[in-house]
Amino acid sequence: MGKYSVAFLACNRTQNKYDQICECNPNSLLRTFYENDKIFVKDLPGMWRYYDWLPVEGIIDECKGRTISYKSEKLASYLGLSRLWIAFNGYWPERDAYMMTSTFKDLESFPTMQRVKEQNNDDIMVVASAGNTARAFAHVCSLTGQPLLLVVPEKSVHRLWTINESTDSIFLLSVDGDYTDAITLANKIAEMDGFINEGGAKNVARRDGMGTVMLDAVMESGELPEHYFQAVGSGTGGIAVWEASMRLIGDGRFGDKLPKLHLAQNMPCAPLYKLWSGNGDITSTCPNEMYDDVLFNRKPPFDITGGVRDALESTNGLIYPIENYQAQKGQHLFEELEGIDINPASAVAVASLIQAVKLGHVGSDETILLNITGGGKERLKRDMNLRPLEVSHSISVGEEDIEMKIIDKVSEVLRLKRQQGEL
Ligand SMILES: *Cc1c(COP(=O)(O)O)cnc(C)c1O
DSSP states (O other), rough: OHHHHEEEEEEEEETTTTTOOOOOTTOOOOEEESSOOSSOOOOOOOGGGGGSSSSOSSOTTTTTOEEEEESSSSHHHHTHHHSSEEEEEEEEEEGTTOOOOSSSTHHHHHHHHHHHHTOOOOOOOEEOOSSSHHHHHHHHHHHHHOEEEEEEEGGGGGGGSOSSSSSEEEEEEEEOHHHHHHHHHHHHHOOOOOOOOOOOOOHHHHHHHHHHHHHHHHEEEEEESSEEEEEEOOHHHHHHHHHHHHHHHSSSSSSSSSOOOEEESSSOHHHHHHHHHHHHOOTTTTTTTOOOOOOOOOOOOOOSSSHHHHHHHTTTTTEEOOOOOHHHHHHHHHHHHSSBBHHEEEEEHHHHHHHHHHHOOOOOOOOEEEEEEEEEEHHHHHHHOOOEEOOOOOOOOOOOOOOOHHHHHHHHHHHHHHHHHHO
């Protein structure tokens, strides 16, 4: 089968490895099956050390970042936990953490763009994002020069920056709507010839990339944790970690029990929490007033086969509704005790751990993995020059023939930018 194959378990049929839609059941996620059922760390840069369980055939050398897992002392002792591990995703030079956009979205963008490279075409990758995902894709594409169309709500444009100089291959489209409008538009464009959809949770490269969080933690600690904590919007990280854990069980050296997923959402804008518990009303003002609006996703992959519901059911997992004041407390506590700034989404995860300890959901001697999905942005700002990404074109969602206009504009501008870059 080569290094890996892509299939849906129940239909016993292998598909083209770059497919995103399952042929025998479109409402199900395809999954990667790797030839090597044991994982050995490779002597490769950044996250590529987990090459054996990444759906790639080659690497983007410039990727220096990976998850850094370590055993917590101060936060652990404050919470009365003896085996608390932290999977840190972000920038923290003292711990050799070099994820240069400061969130774990880099774990998705590098393998995704590596696969585009493998397919040898000049298609333009289309990504809709309100912030962190856009930064992660901009980062890779400014390193590789691969063409990228970012579709971003006007209000989020200020969050886009890169540490790299050349952004000639990036087209930033600002939309006067919300994140959902941006996604709808991006999906329409991605269907056209010459464009590729990054695919969200359906993209195995995104999931297996995020799965390296669990691989890293287990390589460091030597065993599968009993509990896993993460703040979620789409829940893709939760699915990814569940899949990686099944592979680690298959490896045979790290334990035979799946970690229990403890996922956290930010109230009141918590669609996954509502789907799972039936509680909580999503107000029309969402995502305003959220502690971190990257955690707002109106259409998370919950009911799809192999999605968030399956991951929760299979691990006996749960979702925590976290209020802003709790997240704030979690943020202060973590930053003070562990000594690095964290992204507000990560603070929501810290808050869920505090709650779990209070509620007795975790035992003081159980192994716990806390995913700090983003951190060290303030630190990065001090150390480096963050260059804002410039808007290439602004559009109003109500405009007519919007896709055609965009396509013309994108090809024109990308060609121009590249010519200028070459001069
Ligand atoms: C995207 C993101 C999340 C949520 O991730 P999902 O698993 O896709 O829901 C959490 N934290 C940060 C910092 C993020 O960028």
